[in-house]
Structure formats: C-alpha cells, structure tokens
Amino acid sequence: MIKKVLVANRGEIAVRVMRSCRELGLVTVAVFSDADRQAMHVRYADEAYNIGPAPSRESYLNMDAIIGAAKQSGADAIHPGYGFLSENATFSERCKAEGIKFIGPDAYAIRTMGDKITARKTMIASGVPVVPGTTEKLSDEKKAVEVVKEIGVPVMIKASAGGGGKGMRLVKKMEDLIPSLRMAKSEAMNAFGDDAVYIEKYIESPHHIEFQILADQHGNVVHLFERECSIQRRHQKVIEETPSPLITQEIRMEMGEKAVAAAKAVNYEGAGTIEFIVSDQLDYYFLEMNTRLQVEHPVTERVVGVDLVKEQINIANGLPLSFRQEDLRQDGHAIQCRIYAEDPDNNFMPNPGVIKHITVPLGLGVRYDGYVYEGYEIPMHYDPMICKLITWGKTRKESIARMRRALYEYKITGVKTSIKFLERIMDAPEFIDGKYTTHFIEDNHERLFQTKLCGTECEDMALIAAFVDYLDKLAQIQPQKFTEELASNWKDFGRKRNVLRL
Amino acid sequence: MIKKVLVANRGEIAVRVMRSCRELGLVTVAVFSDADRQAMHVRYADEAYNIGPAPSRESYLNMDAIIGAAKQSGADAIHPGYGFLSENATFSERCKAEGIKFIGPDAYAIRTMGDKITARKTMIASGVPVVPGTTEKLSDEKKAVEVVKEIGVPVMIKASAGGGGKGMRLVKKMEDLIPSLRMAKSEAMNAFGDDAVYIEKYIESPHHIEFQILADQHGNVVHLFERECSIQRRHQKVIEETPSPLITQEIRMEMGEKAVAAAKAVNYEGAGTIEFIVSDQLDYYFLEMNTRLQVEHPVTERVVGVDLVKEQINIANGLPLSFRQEDLRQDGHAIQCRIYAEDPDNNFMPNPGVIKHITVPLGLGVRYDGYVYEGYEIPMHYDPMICKLITWGKTRKESIARMRRALYEYKITGVKTSIKFLERIMDAPEFIDGKYTTHFIEDNHERLFQTKLCGTECEDMALIAAFVDYLDKLAQIQPQKFTEELASNWKDFGRKRNVLRL
C-alpha cells in the first residue's frame, strides 16, 4: 500500500492533493522550483525538495529531477495533479519503470486519448457518438472537399495533437475551405511539430458538458454525472456547475453510459473526464477525454459526496471501487468560479504581484481551494489562477445566491483579479435562467464589462480613507510638522497656535 | 415580507446570520458595544449602530438600545442569535408590541420551556417521556424523601430556573438528600433569585442527544434528526456530531416524533432544539428545550442540507415549510469542534488578547464559522469562543480524519486555544469507536492532557527560528553592531576581520 506520495505540482492543486493524503494518513512530499521556495505547498508538505530553476521545463516538467526527488524521499507514488506532466505518457511509463506508482492511467490510455484522431476512431468503434467529420488524418485536399460536401458547412478544422484553441479554423463557406486548411496545417506544425488535422461539423449553439468517471484496476467503471462548463473565455473555462441546467435525466443517464464505454475502450484506470459537445437539441458528441483530475472536479465532489483524490489513491492501491453506479446520486447544486490574477478591464492581462491583504469567504456551503497568503508574491512564471471558489445550495438558485455572497466577501488587494467580472456573470439573466452556450461571454460583452456605479458618498468614502491614512502616516514620520499642520483644525485651535508661535 | 434584519448579537453567530440574510437579498443591521467597534459583524453588516458600553447588560442585553437601533435603521425584524436576549420572553413580547418581527417563538413558548418544572409537566401531558422524579416545585422535605424512596438513588437535584450546572447537586446516598437539597435551594436562590428545585433520577452513563425541529406558523412541525453532544466539559458542549454513533434508526424516528410532539405542545414557531438524556440501554428522556438556534446547528445543516437561518426567516415571513418530514434525510456525517481562547494546560483559563497570525483550515468538506482576523483583539467582556470548525465526511471515519486534518491546518498565534486538546480527543479510542458518555473528558483525563512529544530535532528547529529572528531583527536595528558580531562567522572570515581592525 502507498505510504508516501510525491505531488509533482504546485499551487492550489498541490495543496488540495496533500489535504486528502493527510486525511488518509499518508506522508506528503512537495517539489519546488527556485521561484516557489515560499509557496504554500512547500509549507504544507511533510517533506520538500528543490527540483530546479523557475521555468517549468527546467523544474515541474523535468522528469529526471522529479524522479530523483521521489527516490531521495522514498516516495512510493507520484500524484501529477493537472497540467505539467499529468497527461504525459512517457512520464507514466518512466514512473512504472522506476517502480514508483503513477497515480493515473497507463501510457496506452494517455496516448490513445492524447491523439485526437486516434481517440475519434476508438470512440466510433465503441459506439460513442462523435461529431460528424473525418476519422483519418487529412492530407488530400480533395478528400477534404468531399467530406465537407457530405456533412455541410459550417465545419471546424482541428489539429490532431491540439489543445487550447491552437491550430483551429472555423470554415463557414465552401470557398474558404482550402485556404483555411492550409493555414491550420501550418499553425499545427508550428505549435505541435505535427501538421495532422481533421474536420468536424461545427455545432452552432454548443454546450460544453463533461462526465467525471472513475475506473478501478478490476474493470469497474462508474460515472459521477456531468459538469456544465459552457461559460468560457478564449476556450478556457471560467465557471462550472453541476447538475447542468440544460440536460434531462434521460440524456444524463445515456451520456453517462457512453462516458463509461469511452473509458472502458482504453482500459482506463483512475479518475478521468469525457468531454462532450451538446447542441440545443441535446444531440451530444464526444469531444475529447482528459486523462487526469480536472480543475473543476470540486463541484462533482460536493454534489456526489465523493473525495476524488482519495478515490484516485484507492484505485492506485489496487482497491476495488467502494460504490456501484446505483449507489451514486446528485444532491443539490454546486458552482465553481475560477479567480485569476488578471485585469478584466485591460483585456485580462495577467497581473502577478504581492498579495497585500486577503479576506477569504467562509461559512455554510462555501469551499475555497487556494494557495496564496498575505505577503506571498504570485510568481510570473506559472498559471495566473489564485483560487477556486465553490458554493453549494439545495437548489441552483441558492447556489447562485451563495456564490454572489461569497464573491462579495472575497477581498484581495495587491493584484488585480476577475472577482467583479464573475459577480457580473452571476447577475446576468441568461446565466440565472441557465440558458447559455459557449458564446455566453461574447454575447454578453457589454453587460459583463460595465463597471458598477459608485455614487458621490461612496466616492467620498474612498477619498476620506486615503486622506486619513495620509495624515496618520505623516504624523508617524513627522510628528512635529503634523502637529503644526493640524493645529488649525482642532477645537482648541487658539491655544495651540499660540504655543507654536513661541 | 422582511426587508431589513437587525442582528442583536456579536461574534461568529452575528456574521453567520448576516451571511444568510445577504443570500436572501436582505439588508443587515449590526449593533455593537463600545468594545466591539472593530468587530467583524460591524464590518460585515450594511449598517451599524452603537448600543452602549462594553458590559453586556448595558449593550447586548439592553432592550431599549436595541429597539432604538431597530427604529432608527428601519429594520422590520430582529434576529437574536443565541445567548443574550435569544431566550428572553419579555424581549419577544417587546418586539411584538413595537411592531418588529422577533425571529423566534413567542413569549408563551419561551416562558413555558424556560421554567423546567412547567416544561416537565407540559411534556408529560404531551406523552414525551421525562426523567422519573418530581413534577412539582419541591418545598416539603418529606415529599422529597418519598420521591427518592420511590425512584431510588442516585438522583439529581436541579434548579427550576437553572442552566449551566448551577444549583445542581448529585445525591448518591439517601442520608445526603436533605443537606444537598438545602444547599441546592440556597445556590438556586443566589444564582437565579428563585429557590424552586426538583428531583430527577440520575442516569449513570448518560448521553446527551438533541433533536433539531422547525415549526412554521401553520402548525407544520418537522425534525431534522439528532445531534450527539455528549463530549462536554463542566456541562459545556465541546464537540458535537450527527448522526449519533449511539442510537438506532428505530429509536431515531421515535425520538424525532417525540421532539415534534414537544414543539407542538407549546405551539412553537421557528427553529428549536429538544434535548434528551439517553441511557446506554437507549432509554431516552426529555431534558429541556432550547427555544433558539444552537451553537451546534451547522452539523445538522451539513448533513440534512438545509440553511436553518434561512428557514427561520421564511417562517418569520409566514411562509409554510418547503419540505415535509419524508423529504428529509441524513447524508454522510458531520462533526463540529468549538475553538476557545483558553489555556487547556492551565485549567482552561480564558485567554483574551490580540490575534497575531491566523491560518484558517480550508478545502473539501471543511466549514469554518468564525469572526476574528489578524490584528483583532478578542475582548475580555464576552464569550471566549473564537470559531467553530465543522467537517463532513461520507462516513464517520472520514469526517474524523478530516477534522484531524483541519485542526492540523488551523494555526493561530497571540492567544492560547483548545486546538491541541481537541486533536487529542480525535485520537482517543473511545471517541473513534463512538463509545462515549458525558463522562468522556473526565474518564480520559490523563490521555487528554498529555502533551505531544517534540524530539531534539523539533526542539532545535524552535530554537533556530527564534535565533534567526533575533539576529535579523538585530541587523535591522543595529546594522553596524550586527556586522561586527557576525563577521567572525562568515567564510571570508579573515578579510572582514582585518577590515574591522582598521
């Protein structure tokens, strides 16, 4: 059985993984780059090892350094978190070769799902619906024209090795197809060193809905229902919730079955996510599988009542799942907001810096997964996410009201954040009604970027606070000068001035 | 409908009530004594009014001042929290007379349940079992001897107006009865101005189990299951949990029905708690009713999934309950620890003071209800409770493991706290097995007061931190002297010494 876990990550996810390890009585090992000596995961862990300079490829992506730290500490397992090496098949293989348990799937599952064309083929073979389009790498331009004639415009050209929106091209008219294809191939080559692309039917009002699955080493696979992740900005999720306000119970169970089939198709082990694209008419298609824990896993944990990291570790230990599909149910509603160090009023420019003051939202139904503290400098080298705020409510309405309350309570000075932008989403009618697609942020641009009004009184309070602070700090530095300046203000005005004239 | 709520309380409960008000879109009004200008509830509220000097009887117990603040702010309802005026029948009446909705029961219910003898009589009439003993005020000593002969020693003598262990006497032998009776009457007179006492059979291995109830203005009453509160010190609850590890589902439903009957007997309105004393054989007896929100209400909220403060407000608004008994169920397990500013190593002496540094436990399954912040001075005038830490788990075992993790994460310097004492309870076999009575702390005295070992390395790290801090602060104050002192330590030892000799 696993006794000591090295967490090959940083930030909130490293702390989150260590929390569950601690609850299981496991010893935790942190690794850190030179930029992260003061980071919370280093302070939280039982042990900590430096693995190199600030840039990720020299530290958090450095397999030798991480394996070295595991050997040195005697860790018998590595949890990769998300990002960094979490979907790296070579790393999974390397751990196996070194006799260290990689908490996640084996290289075969990662590779199969990592290549989009192979994944599409595998899904089709398993009866999981995929978006209509090519199933082979497209090299012949004539073949491309044929395919598009069959499925009809609009279509999306995507890079097989892709992710994060790179190498993607939307084609609305037939005549744009060939030029777009050429550009996508060239972009894909630049970004991923591989110009393989494929074509998919473009879904007009798409919803991004994903299913959490858990698979043990004994062939048992269950799904833990869906997460609705359609609130996105530049293909990055901003807000996630469960249950989805879109789908019906019937579609939910059907999609869940397909998600389980998808995982079984690659002999999956551990926690994973099957992403679907869903149309307004509730047609759903496999999009991709993430072979790791997701940033948005907490909403599932809250509504289903399962600690996903603990389940990952139990699975890695070879234990069978402790529940069957029919034991699981969704209780209430959960929403997650991601809070970034960025400036929404300046095109979401990243805003690293020193946290001066922080007030964390607390109380009933609020979960806060973060890692920064007062005086901590958020480094410029890594992801700008500061924390995730998760609220639960008996109903969707209550969980929105609670998120609004939590965002109100959350104060952070020193870096700019997306808090006020998120508040405006919570107030948007489309969001409140649960009627939104992945175009939500674009469609609501005007509303989402308008700043709140601050009347004369509110404005004056800001002036007054600055003024009083200025006077008080002046009094500390120049007590003499301060007394002179203030003398005329005090009630005992005459007497003091006389004293000063002496 | 209520639009603006004045919270006639302070500390964590004031903040907790305001959070739910905010989620309901209600304006909140804080009241504060001179000692509480900087308190969190004042900062959290939309409005704030001073109601007098630090001592409670001149501020938080001052009805005129509170009603005055309600009038001035235009609040249409008052939430009393717990303690202070929450179980004061006159205040409930006064609010009614002033046309302000008191969020709680009417004076009749408070009075009936507030007098222990009247409450006992009312319960007997409603078929709720009470501990065998007297049902009338005892004045005749002969009558007392008769009663005790009938029910047998040991018995407990209790003050009718009592609470908090005052005016209580345990009688183990018949010959001690008369002297104990006289002492109890004299103590009761001193403490409550009323020497009425009664006698109850003493339960040898008692468990304190209470039921949460909600009653609307339309006669609907439901219970939200039990809370196990047997971990007590000097009759003060320390740890609460739900479900109780003691009772069976059959007894649970039976006790729940009795709790509902008890509430109906006084035409109850709002949230209330029926406390029972339960023997090892699961015989249960009505102990008393608390006609207000309890400190330990969060464990019920977590496991039943209901926001009790919102329900209180809905009931005060005249709304019918939105659920029936059969809609409610217990999901998982929750534990609450109360953290006090007190010194467990020095007989739990209160320890007010300034909070220097605080790290709050967060993450999956942890709720933190508190009110202190860094730089805040906990005043000496009020209750020493700093916060309540609530953990949830799928099983009792997981919720204990999570509490252990949360207590580990919780760091607070500046005041002494009961955190380490609570950690030792989480490690005690009787607690882990769920086999404990109200004598738990007494019975486990040795284990609960032994301090953890800190080996040489751990001890040296403490010395080193102090030493480095000393040197660094010295360097800031006396950079010159510091350089001289340190010079001999540096590797370039020779060169620097030469420089200094010049």
Place this chain on the structure above:
Amino acid sequence: MAYEISNGHRTAKIELLNRVGHKALIKVDDIKYDLDIVEVENGVYSIIYNGQSYNVELIRGESSKKFIVNTFAKSFNIEVIDAESKYIANRNKGMEMEGSNQVISPMPGKIVKIPVTVGEVVTTGQTLIVVEAMKMQSEFKATGDKIVQAILVKEGDTVDSHQVMIKLESINSGEEK
C-alpha cells in the same frame, strides 16, 4: 488646512475639521461628513457614516501621497495633492512625454521577442515587443506611425511592473521635440 485630493476623474477639496478618537468631522468639497473611522487591519478602514457601514481597503503607492483604494463597487487611483505635488506637476508639464510614446510593461514578465530595432520606422498596429507572464504572451503594438528611439530591454530580460521598455518618437509632430 485644506488639501486637494484627486481620484483620477475628479479633484476635491478635503479638510479635517475635527477628530477625537475614531470620530472625525471631514469636509469634502461642500459636504461635511460626521464619521466614525478606524483602521481595523493594516490598510483596511471601517467607516460608519449615518449608520451605513463601509469597508475601504487601500494599497499605499510609491509615494506617501498615492493610493489605490477599493470600495465595494469600484477601485480608484487616489492622490493627495499638496504644495510639493503641485510644484512637481507644474514643472513637469512642459517636458511631459506623450504616454503613447513609451511602451510600458503593465505587469512583471519576461521579454520574449523584440521584432524592431532602434531607428526603425513603425506603423500603426505593428508589434513592437512581446512580453510573457503567467503562460500568456502579450503583444504591445504601435499606436501611430513612429520611429523607435530607444530599446531599453533585451530578449530574455525580466521586467518589473510599470517599467519603460521602448521609447518612440512621433513622425508627424516635429514641433514636439
């Protein structure tokens, strides 16, 4: 003594009329505020005015006169203006550089690319420099037709917030120099 104080879009007269403990009487332009004001945490003020409870958080700037102030609704850049500030402001007026003729980094980051050279003529929208922070690359572009006057950083350099990276000269405004 009355001070002037500015929040970017408005300059007000502000004066402390009286102060006893945490009670203060402060006049802002024509309004007198009878307040209860106290610094509850470092840089965090609690103000009660007419029963309303305000929380105001501020970050002290590079000088003791400059603040970033957050109210619930909005964030302000506030500056206390005394005689000294006024003098400096007047003195600088003549020599102040047009904002758009400097490329300033709004955040700490690393220089990824500088596709221009000193002396080069650049046109509106042309990329001058690429800065990376937190996995995101930001391109800074010319806002007019200009000449690159000076490049103060090089590729691979780390820059701080508010650091000037490139200086430009407008082409069709000879009178400015």
Place this chain on the structure above:
Amino acid sequence: MAYEISNGHRTAKIELLNRVGHKALIKVDDIKYDLDIVEVENGVYSIIYNGQSYNVELIRGESSKKFIVNTFAKSFNIEVIDAESKYIANRNKGMEMEGSNQVISPMPGKIVKIPVTVGEVVTTGQTLIVVEAMKMQSEFKATGDKIVQAILVKEGDTVDSHQVMIKLESINSGEEK
C-alpha cells in the same frame, strides 16, 4: 559568536556558522544543521532540513530576546541569552521574589472581588482575589500560609496579562526577607 538560548527546560549553545540567502549552517550544541530557512510571513518561518518541511510560528516578546515559539507538537518560551541578559539574571538572583509570593493575572480581566486586606494572615487554599474574563470567574488562592503584604488593584479595576495584583510574605520563612 556563539549565543546561549533557553527554552525553559534546556539551555543550548547556538551559533550561526554560515548564511547565504536562505541557506544557513547553524550549530546547536553539538549538532550542525544545514538548513534552508525563510521568513514566509511576519513571524512565520519555513525551515527545510534534510528534506523535512517545518513550519515554526513565533510571537516576539516584550524584549527582542524573548519569544513564544509554536511547533506543530509543542509551544516553547524561548530566550536568547547574551552578556546583557546574563548580567541582569545574576544581579536579580539575590533579590528575586518567590513566584508564589505574587498573585499575577495570567490574562486581561476585571477584578470582581478582593476578600482579603493588607496585613491579613491567610491560609493555604484561601481565596485572595477573583478575576472575571470572558464570562468566567477565576479564583486565585493562597499556596501557603502567608501575610498579605500589598494589594495593588481594587475591585472593578481592569488588569492586563501578567500584571501583579497582590504581594504576599511567607510566614515561616523569616530568613528570606
């Protein structure tokens, strides 16, 4: 330079042998610790030694040499002893008062009752003073047969932490005075 440092039950020699950035080589008695030590928050130190990660929180005392230090397992009162401290300690040794001959308030509170008077002879267990804090009354009792020498507070007074409230004199130890 080596210092002496005490944690109440043990006094150790401590010496900083080397320090570069947050790496330090520190000798405590005979053990050399090669550490990575950094103050991450005000008064909070993160120490990594041999791969082990320690969090140590300290509260600075009334003098720059005194600390309350919390490790995960235990809390210590630590004092750095330099020449000055030693001198003071030696000077005070002769005149030091027996601890039990002072009644000291361990916390801030309010004096509720003083049921004794100056000159009164008190016996073991007799209540000398009652202090209230946080709704709890604490009685302070005589730890031996003594005479009340001085009462430094009165009923209704507010006392601070560590304030001396009553001074006593032992009856059967005439040689002490």
